[in-house]
Amino acid sequence: MSMRLYVSRDAGAVAVGADEVALALEQAAAKRGVAIEIVRTGSRGLYWLEPLVEVATPQGRIAFGPVTEADVPSLLDALASNTPHLLRLGATDEIPWLKRQTRLTFARCGVIDPRSLDDYRAHGGYKGFERALSLGPDAILNEVTASGLRGRGGAGFPTGIKWKTVAQAKADRKFIVCNADEGDSGTFADRMIMEGDPFLVIEGMTIAGLTVGATKGYIYIRSEYPHAVEAMNAAIQAAKRGGYLGDKIGGSTYSFDLEVRVGAGAYVCGEETSLLESLEGRRGIVRAKPPLPAHHGLFGKPTVINNVLSFAAIPFILAEGAKAYADFGMGRSRGTMPIQLAGNIRYGGLFETAFGVTLGELVDDIGGGTFTGRPVRAVQVGGPLGAYFPRALFDTPFDYEAFAARDGLIGHGGIVVFDDSVDMRKQARFAMEFCAVESCGKCTPCRIGSTRGVETIEKIINGERVHENLALVEDLCNTMKFGSLCALGGFTPYPVLSALKHFREDFAPIPTTLQAAE
Amino acid sequence: MTTLYEPWDETRGAEIIAEHAGQEGATLVILHALQEAFGYVPEAAIPMVAQALNLSRAEVHGVFTFYHDFRHKPAGRHVLKLCRAEACQAAGGDALAARAEAKLGVSLGNTTADDRVTLEPIYCLGLCATAPSAMLDGRIIGRLDQKRLDALVAEAQR
Ligand SMILES: Cc1cc2nc3c(=O)[nH]c(=O)nc-3n(C[C@H](O)[C@H](O)[C@H](O)COP(=O)(O)O)c2cc1C
C-alpha cells in the first residue's frame, strides 16, 4: 500500500521551499522503491512550520516541520521504520496553535486537495448550497441576517442587509462580485482560502447568486496573487465540469457562472466602486455614493460586492444554521474572524477565532512575540489605513466597535508586529507616501494632502521646526479625514495620528532637563 | 529562467486584441494579454485597443497609465521585486532593499545599465507571515535574509 503524504501548494509554503520538498520526497521515495502519493493541499496557516509535511495514518495525520530538502532522507527513514524524528510535531489536529482555533471558514484549508471537487464534497462541501436550495431566497436572507455576519473586507457592513437590497432591486441583470484585491499589508487570508479551498468561495458566491437573482459573478483578484488566480480558475473549471456552475446548477433550476478578472497593481481598486470601474475596463477612480453598488453597480446593474471571506463564511452559515455562527463572538461582532499574524513575529500565520480575543493575547501569547526576540513595541492592525497600537492598548478586544473606540480599525484582520527598533516617524511617513502613490486622484485632500504630509514629516525627521510641523501634520490629517471621498484619504490619518499620539517620543524627543523637572 | 517575449508585431497584436475584445469591460484584460506576449504594452497598440473597443485613445491611454503593472517599455531580462510594505518593513525589509540597490547599482524602480535586471518595489505578496518577501521573474521567495537576497541578486545578474 502506498503511503500518503500531504505537502502544501500554498504560495506561503512554496515561497519557503514546499515545491522543492515535494520533489525531493518523490525522488527519494522512487530511489528507495517506496510507493508514496503526495497530495498538494492548501496551508494550515502555521507558517513558521512550513514547509509542513503530513502523513496519513490510521490515527489521523501526523505532522513534521519545518522540513527542508536535506531532511527528506531522514524523514523517509523515520516514516518507514516508525521511529522518532526531530521534526515530528505529533498529530496535526493536536498542535496547540491549531487546536486553540475555531475554524469555521478555514475548516478544510490545508486538509483537502483544492483541485478536487470530490474532496471538497467529501468534506461537507455544497451542504450549504443544498440547504440554500431547499430554503429559497427569503429564508436564506433571514439566515444570513440572523448570523450577524458583517463584511470582512474592512467596513463591517451587515451582509444580510446588502444582499436584501440587491434581492429587492428590479433589473434585467444582476451581478455578484467577489473582492479579492486584498491589498492590505499583513493580510493573506483571502489568498489562503482561494488557494486552499477555492470551492468554498464559489459555493458562497453561488448562494449569493441564487438569493438575489444574479446569474453571473466575477472574482477580481490582485495581480500579485498568481497562485490564487490559478487555483480559482482551476476550481471554476472543475465546478463547471461537475455541474456546479453553468446552467441548472446542482440539478436545480438556477444558473450561475463565474469569471476571474485580474487587477493591475492599484491598491485603491480594493475600494468597491473603484473595483467596479476597473472591472468595467476603466481607471480605478472611486465613484461617489449614492448610488450604492447594490442599486447601481457593475455595468450599472444591481450588484452584491463582498470580500472573499464574507462569501467564504456563507456555506457554514447555511449548512449549520445562523445560530451556530452567531453563537460565537462578542457584542455586534458575531462569528469568527480569520486573524492574520504577520511581520516581525515568532509564530506567524492564520488564526481563526471568535471575536473578543484581546490584542495582547494575539501578539504575545499566540504570536509568541517577535521573531527577532526583541520586545514588541508597536503593532499595526488593519493594513496601511489601520492605527499603530502600543503595548498599553493590548487589552483591546478584537471587535469592530472596541477598535473604533480606540481610534483604530480591525479592517481585514491583519496584525503587523514591530520590535523596538522601529522608528515611528518612518512608519508615519510611509503611510502618507503610500496614500500619495495610491490615491486615485479624485479629491484634493487625499492627493495633495498626502504629498504635503510626506514633505512635512520629512522636515520633522530632519529636525526642522519640529513642533510647528507636528501641528501642521495634525492639521493635514484632519483635512484628509473630513475632505476625502473614500477611506484611502480618509483613514490614512489613523496610522499617522496614532504614531504621533502613542509614540510621541520618536517625533519630538523631550529635552532631558524638562523630563527631570516633571 | 528568463521569460521570453515576442517582439512587437502588429498582426500578432491585432490577434490578441481580437481574442479578448468580445468580453465586457475588456480593456484591462487586453492590456494584460499584450504585456504577457510582448513584455510591455507597445505605444502602437493603444490606438488599436481603442478602435477595437470603440473607445478614445485618451481613454485607453488613461487606463494604461493608471495601473502600476503596465510597462511602456520592456523590462530587463530579469525582474526582481522586493516587497516594501509594512509587514516586510517590520521584518528587516528596508535594509535588504538598500542592499539590493547597492549590489545592483540602481535604485528601486530602475533597470541596470546592461539591461539585465529590473529592480522594483511591490506592495505585499500576501507572504507577510514569512516576511520579508520577494519575487524573481514570477517565482516567490519568503524569509528573505542577506544570504538569500545575495543569491537572488546573483541569479538575476546571470
Ligand atoms: C482604499 C480601500 C481599499 C480597500 N481594499 C479592499 C480589499 O482589498 N478587499 C476588500 O474586500 N475590501 C476592500 N475595501 C473595502 C471595500 O470598499 C468594501 O467595503 C468591501 O469590498 C465590501 O465587502 P464586505 O462587505 O464583504 O466587506 C477597501 C476600501 C478602501 C477604501
Ligand code: SF4
Ligand atoms: S480619498 Fe483618495 S483614493 Fe479615495 S476617492 Fe478621494 S482621491 Fe480617490
Ligand code: FES
Ligand atoms: S507585506 Fe510583504 S508580503 Fe505582505
